[in-house]
Amino acid sequence: MAKHASFDALTTETLALRLGGLEALVERLGPDRSAWKVREVGDGNLNLVFIVEGPKGAAVVKQALPYVRLVGESWPLPLKRSFFEYHALVRQEARAGKGSVPAIYHFDEAQALIVMEYLSPHVILRKALIEGRELPRIANDLGLFAARTLFRGSDLHMTARERKADLALFAGNVELCDITENLVFTDPYFEAELNRHTPALDPLVAELRADRDLKVEAQRLKHLFAANAETLLHGDLHTGSIMVTEDDTRVIDPEFAFYGPMAFDVGMLLANFWMSFFSQAGHEQEGSRASMRGYLLRTVSDLWSVFRAEFSWLWRTERTGMLYADSLFEKRGDALGAEQALDGVLHSLWQDLLGFAGVEIHRRILGLAHNADFETIADEALRARCEAKALRFGRHLVVNRCRIHSVDEVNGLALLIEKETRA
Structure with missing residues (x-):
């Protein structure tokens, strides 16, 4: 060794x-x-x-x-x-x-x-989803985890001195940030040496790499990732970084942790559920996965709902940091002003997470590190069809994120793409 x-x-x-x-x-x-x-x-x-x-x-x-x-x-x-x-x-x-x-x-x-x-009898969440297991707790558990870690690690909650000291500690995680900055935001959009993809995707890959709007938006998201040190991120929050049983959920492997935009963790997490949705056609050897598709879209919807509710509750009860000070709002009898500010923060977070979700989908199909949802589909032609759906979906999220208003719209788009390609 x-x-x-x-x-x-x-x-x-x-x-x-x-x-x-x-x-x-x-x-x-x-x-x-x-x-x-x-x-x-x-x-x-x-x-x-x-x-x-x-x-x-x-x-x-x-x-x-x-x-x-x-x-x-x-x-x-x-x-x-x-x-x-x-x-x-x-x-x-x-x-x-x-x-x-x-x-x-x-x-x-x-x-x-x-x-x-040692977590036992836990399994990696991605493996459970590939097997078609409909776990009842993950939307609630992961929505709470994301809201609590992202809010409490930010200037919304921490004192300025405490957060800046923490920011300085994690600022040294340069090399792993560099991996994300290149492998997620840049390499998938040109012929990078370590890229790989299913050969049948060649025409679509060429189309995406020639897509000026897509590349500009991907770089805007990279700019946001690199410049917006909002909170301590997990940095690699996907279904391979979560271990589960029917009644327990644990998040593992935060070695990519650094201070970045809140939306990144949430977008990466939701992207992996959407990728699982598009991969289901490749795992139907033992029967229909219609129920699993519905479960995955409900999980996305419920997770975002739990996240919003918990984040909002923390905003109203634990907003003790330097941002949106209650001395400007609640202590002046203006609770409505605080709610207006909250709506703005959540709106920006929503738009940004859609973009991060789109580039996460692209890098998992076109870049170096793929995921097992698609890789375990042995039939290469079938795998390419599943991946093509996800790539088109991801492109729409990146380019149109500012014009998408609800999770129901996104899930509806996923269903539409799935039905069109099956027709």
Whole structure:
């Protein structure tokens, strides 16, 4: 395995030997490290992830590598991203509530590793959606998580001094921001070296890459992403960063955390439900997915509704930061003025999230890092048909986001595209 200064990457063979003295692991697994069973389960793009099981229980050990795992050592990355992930998880738990993220047992900055709670019988949400599972809690849980973390990490809630100190701490996550800035907002719209797509999409891809309106809007969204440090973002909030059971939802993997626009996390999250919707035709080998399609669109609608309601409640009860001070509104007997300001904030957030959702859809089909919703469709022609629907949908969101007024309009467009392409 790769070495980086005093850093040593763990393996299934060395983990018990090297971490056998850690109180966090001994307490949960048992003191006899020879009885520990270690397996590497990391299937992501960046890191090593181990499940360690012992006579008493289990834990997860996640370790950053000094390069992008998906590409190899030709693409170096700083180990400090584990530092940002650790601090993001601590803040997310404080802001969204205990049980919203995995519990952290130990952090080793030098070895870029985090020991955390083993979530079982949880599965990755994306996998559950591919299997056609209609989970009852995710819209509520994720709407609350997004509203609470985004509001409470912003100048709407935090004191100016506290937020600026936090902003300074996360400002060092430069390399992972650079990945997002390039892989999400730029690379999909030209012939970047690491891009890939289903070959049958060639004509549509050429059309999108020649689309001046689309490219200009994508760069406006990149400008917003880079320049608008509104709140602490998860930075990679998609259905592969969420673990679920029927009655529990946990958000994981916030190593892309930084201060950016509130709408980015929400847009990325909703985009992944819309992509799941368009992928369903590729997963109908064992029967119709009509019910699943309806469930996914309801989830989008309910999630946005929960987000709006919780964000509005926090605005009215926890608006203690430097922005929209109550000394200008409620304390002067002008609660209506505060509500007018809230409407404006939510309206801007809505328009921006639609744009971010559109570029997220494009990068997942045309860029380097694809998602399993489409990739697990073995029939290449069928996969291309599903992806083409999503690409057209994403283009509409990016270019027309300022003229779309409700989530029902967006879901109606998704249904229209799905029906037209099936006709």
